[in-house]
Amino acid sequence: MKKFTLLMPGLVALTLAACSDENGSGAAEEKGSLLTDDWNEVSEAAKGQEVNMYMWGGNDNINRYLDEWVAPRLKEELDVELTRVPVNDAQDIINQLVDEKAAGKNEGSMDIIWINGENFKAAKDNELLWGDFSGQLPNFNDYVDAEAPEIATDFGEAVDGLEAPWGKAQFVFVHDEMKSENPPKSMEELAEWVKENPGQFTYPALPDFTGSAFIRHVLYETTGGYEQYQQPAADIEDLEARLEPMWQYLNEIEPYLWREGATYPESLAKQDQLFASGEIGMTMSYDPALAASEVLKGRFPESTRTFVLEGGTLSNTHFLSIPFNSSDKAGAMVAINEMMSPEAQTAKLSPENWGDLSALDLEKLSPEQQDAMNNVDMGEATLPLEDLEEHRLPELSADYIEIIEKGWMENVAKE
Template identity: 55%
Template sequence: MFKKILALFLTLGLLTAPLAGCRQTASLSPDKELLQADFSQIQKEARGQTVAIYMWGGDESVNRYMDEWVAPRVEKELGIKLKRVPINDAREMINKLLTEKEAGKTKGSIDIMWINGENFKLAKDNDLLWGPFVDKLPNYNRYIDGEDYQIKYDFGEDTEGLEAPWGKAQFVFIYDSNKIASPPDTVEALKAWIKDNPGRFTYPAPPDFTGSAFIRQILAGVSSNYDRYLTASLDRESLETEITPLWDYLNQIKPYLWQKGITYPENIAKLNELYAQGEVYMTMSYNPNYADNMIKQGRFPATTRTFVLKNGSLANTHYLAIPFNAPHKAGAMAVIDYLLSFEAQLAKFDPANWGDGLAISLAKLSPEEKEKLKQIKPGKAALSPEELEKYKLPELSGAYVDIIEEGWFNHVAKN
C-alpha cells in the first residue's frame, strides 16, 4: 500500500510539474548540492553538528568502542558531537522510517544507521536511503575495494553506493573446552553431538539476528548447491520446496535441545546467559572475537573457545547508511568517512576495543600500515584469520531471509 501511495504522489508530481515553471529547476536541492560539493566543504558544513547514529546496543565492546574511542576523536578532530542511540533490532529503524516516509516527514532523527542484509533490502526497496554517497568519501576511495563481492553486494543485493562497508563478520560457534574436548566440525557431526548431549544445545528463535543466522548456517551445510541461494533467482514456492532438508534437520535435533525444543531463547543475550550458567555447553556469534570479549568481561569461562563448521562458515559485511530524511547529512558523511580511516579501522579490529573484522582492503594498505596491523593478535579464544578465511561462505540473498524465518515458524516451531 505504501508503494502505491508513493507512486501516486510521484505521478501527481509529474502531472503538476509544468505549473511550477522555472521555480523548480532554478537551483539544485541542498541534498544534491551536498553530493556535488568538495569533501572539504562537506566537513566545513558538518562542524558543529550533532550526529545521531542508531545501532544495536547489545554488545558492551561495541558500545565502549563508539563511546570511548570514536566519539571523543570525532568531536576533537571534526568538531562533531556523536550521539549513539541504542536499539534492540534494526527493524525498529526501518519501521520508524517507513512511518515517517508515509507521513511526509522530511526531517527525521536518524543521521546514520547500522544496517545490512534483509533490512538494507527493505530500506532500499522503499526508498528510505539517501545517496549514493560513498564515492564522495576520501577514505572509501583510498581504502575500500568497491568491486569485492562481499562489499558490493549485501546479502546478494547491490549496494549501489547507498551504504558504506564498516566491518566484516563471520559465524562461529562458541564452546567450553572443559566440557567439550573435541567440538563437532560438520553439520552432521553437530547433529550427532546434540543427540548425544540432550539439553545442552539450543539456538535463539528467529527473528533474532543470531538465531536466524544459525538456521542459514545449517542450510548451507545441508544444501548440495548452496550457490544457487546467493541471488534471488528462486520464487517462493521453489525455495520452500528446495529447503525441506533444512526443516528435516532442525526437527530431528528439536527433541534433544534445551527444554526439549518446546521453547527457545528469545534472543542471543538469553542464550549467552544459559551458556555462562553452564545450562548449555555452546553458544554462537557472528563476531569471531566475541568469545574473547566476553572472557575479558568475566562473563564467559576462561576455557571458552570457538570453532567453525567445515561445511562452510557464513560471512558478511555490515554497513553504515544515511536515511532519506537525515537532518545532518554532512555530519553523517564526515563521521562515516572517519570510521573508514585506517586509524579507526585498526582500533576497531583490535580485540582490546571491539575485535571486528576490517572493511578496508589489505591490498590498499601501505607497508607501514600493514606492519601496524601485524602487531594486533587475536585472543586465545579466537580462530586465526587464516582458519576463518579457509571456510568462509558468502551470505544468501536477503530476499530469502524472511521466507526462511517464516518457514522455521511454520515447519519447526509449530511442530
C-alpha cells in the first residue's frame, strides 16, 4: 500500500484535545449493537446502504479490481453499493478525519479507509477509528490467523481489532534478465553491480514508500540485521551511530546512480517509467506481482523477472478500517467481510486484476479453495509464493520511519 509521512503526532493530539468527542447516544447505541449483533442482523442492516471507500488511487489495476470485480458483486449479492473515492496521498485521509473530529462532525463521508503503518498509528492514537470490529466478520474468524504477528500488529502497533487485513505485500527487486542474468543477492553484491553498471540503478527519493523500504534493507544488511530494531527507537541510545554504515553505503553508491545521483525519481511510478524505457536496468516494488502485471500490459519487457535478497526482504500487511464517523457502518462491515472472502482474495491475487498477496491463512481454506488460489497464474515475472514466504523479514515500527527519512535528507540528499 502507498504510505506517506503524516502530521506531527503532537500537533494532531493538540488539535483533537481542543475539542471534545460529541458523539450522541444514538451513535453509541449503533456502535454497541453492530459490534454484538448476529451477523445476519448486520447484513440486513447493510442492505441498501451506500459505502464510500477512500483509498490511494494511483494504480489502474487496483482501481479496476474495485470498480469491476468487487463493487458489482457487492451490489448484486448483498445490496450494498460501493463507491471508490481516490486520494492522491493517504495523509489526506488522516487530515480530513482530524478536521472532522475537531469540528464534531459525526456523520462523515468516509465509510472504509485503506491504511497501514504510520497512517494507522496516527489514526489509532487520535481515536479516528470506529471500534473493535474485525472479530465480528465471519471471514476474519474463519480464514485469518488472528494471532499471527503480521495480523495482530501493524508496523509494530497492536491492531486491537480496529482494522481488518486486506492483503500482504513483500518487497522485490525487478530486473531484465537479458541485461542481468545473475542479479545480486545481497546489498554488497548490489553495490558491486551498481559500480559495474553506472547509471543503471537508482531508487525513489524519500519519503516515497518504496524508496524508504529500499533504504531499510540497506539498514538491516549494513548494521547487523533486523533483530536489534525490534524495540522502540527511543530505547536505542546509540541509534545515530548505528545508522552511520547505512549512510556510508548510500553515499558510496550515489556517484554511480542514474544521473550520477544528482537527482532521484520523485516516485516509484517515475522510476518504473525509467525501467520501462530501458533508461535504467532495475526497479523495485512492494508488490511481488507488479512486474508480471506490467508485462501483461506491455510496459515491461517479457524478459522482466523479480528477485529477493538471500537475507530476505521486508513484508507487511495492509488493512481496511472504518472511521469513527462513518455514516454506513453496517455496509462498511459487510463490504470489508466480502473483500476478505476466499473468492475475492483469489481474484485479487491474479496479476490480471491486481496481483496482491492474500491476507488469508491457506491452512484454513478448504482443499477446493486452496486449489483455486494455488492455480492462479502469477506470471513468469513473479516468484513462487513459497520463495517469498521463506525470505520474509519483519518491518520496522513506525517510529523509525520518520528518523530514517529525515536522516536521508541530511546525510544523503544534501551531501
